Amino acid sequence: MLVKISWRNIWRNSARSLVIIIAIVLGVLGGNFSAAIRLGVERQNFKETVEHQVSHIQLHHPEFIANPEAHYRIEDGLKVAGEISQHPEVAVVSPRIVFDGMAASANMNTGVRIKGVDPELETATTDLGNLVSSGSYFSEPGRLPSVITGKELADELNVEVGSRIVLTFQDVAGEMVSASFRIEGLYEVTSTAFEKRNLFVRSDDLNELIGDQEAVTEIAVVLHDVDTYRKVSGELQNTYPDISVRHWADMQPSLYYSLEFLNQNLIWIVGLIILGVSFGLLNTILMSVLERVRELGILMAIGMKKAKVFGMIVFETTILAIIGGTAGLVLSWGMIRYLNNRGVDIAAFGGEGMGDFGYASVIYPELDTAFYFQVALVIVAFAILAACYPAWKAIRLVPAEAVREE
């Protein structure tokens, strides 16, 4: 019957209860939506940066990181790549010949990072083949070797698919080499900076030009399960102590810390909003207690223990929070799911420039299922906390005085 009393008490002033329920719904909806946007942005950023650009693990000659030149090759690079591909946690391995150089068109030139890749392995590693938005991907044999450049770089050099560009770089002996390439395709990624700087050629073509058919300066590794990156990179480092082994978190520390921060603190984005709403809840319950002083006095006078009175107030508050919280969670789940399929285009709000910072202009908000349960726990916890003050006020009433309250 105490449950019945609590339930009916809530609806004694239905307008007031509905107002606070709506406030909780909006709080949860707003909190979850902003959390989903934040997480969506960072996960997209992870996908773009790690899956399309740096991969889970990279191996280099230790000197290569400071001096990305063809001279700093991984000894027996192809053999090492073959060995790594046998590791049970490893999905794909892409050995590359990478170094910095210059790209020049008829009227412009710019510094670039030239990546000689195996086209098939590279697509399996970074999905490059599918990122090509115009032209084709290493499919047309031609008089000149093919190059795939970023769209931004093509714009900067004022060239297009089919145009000829000249790449200049040092060979293994340190001599300058220049060679003409024909742009076969343009790729697009979220980061304009990456597009401007990186271009891809066949490793066979590049190796011939630098004078070492088997040169490898970079090995990119993709794992079956990204969460094993620390374990696998540690194992690889032990196996190849003379090679620098770095995982994505080493290479992209700001992204790593941003994701870590979100993983640990995302709940507080919502928690802070729920905390605010809790004060509204506290006020609602306090008002309801102050309106019932006489009634609560009578309950205690006839023998209802303080613990039960306290429990009744906490229960009333928790029911309100559970109704509002459940509605808020269901609505936010539906809304986030819908927007995750459809995407939120922030270009209309000036989001086009987001690419300059490596972010996409279409955001796909997302939240993990566990997060909804965390939010539910936070709602109940804050509701119980919010109930404590009114419940404490209720049990502090002196029955003999309260029953005479007008």
Added chain:
Amino acid sequence: MKTVIKTNGLSKTYTNTAVPVEALKDISLEFKEGEFTAIVGPSGSGKTTFLNVIGGLDKPTKGNVIIDDVDIASMKESQMFDFRLKHIGFVFQAYNLIPVLTATENVSFIMLLQKRPKEEMNKRAKEMLEQVGLSDKLDVRPNKLSGGQQQRVAVARALASRPDFVLADEPTANLDTESAFNLLDIMARLNKEENITLIFSTHDQRVIDRARRVITLVDGAVDKDEAFDRD
């Protein structure tokens, strides 16, 4: 007849006021089983304080209250809650009921707190509501009942759990004459039928005229203690 309540040198002084107020002065009384007693006196004479103290809602400054061989004045607050629940029925001036519960649920409420079996609770609640003439209002909530009907439900609630005695603080104060007489008739009848000790605080002559014992308080002290044969 068995003594239900005995007070010895009961005094109560309120010190939380600008000037200490002596609400009760050295009251020593006994109440026997089945008595129908009215505590009368002008406003401020100490009627309500006396009921509060013997009902365990307030503690005396001096003296003791013996109920069932136990001095309730020395009990801890939590023990008092249990004691009130098991031994005392209360009827207050007005707005006694839990507004969100029906008449039957209100009458069952104390028995529920006493953890009585559900069937017994429902049977007794219906029986008591029939006794106070409200068998057609079992599922009605207090806001659909008149003031007199609400007080009858409160009486049914106070008596339903068969307490040792019932304290009623000016139960007719807000009732019209017809409702007041009706309530008093019911209480007098139940007092006899159930042999329950009833103690009223009142300055309503209609109640005083029904009481078989009238204790008059003046300035917190017993001025008169008179017995009447009403049969």
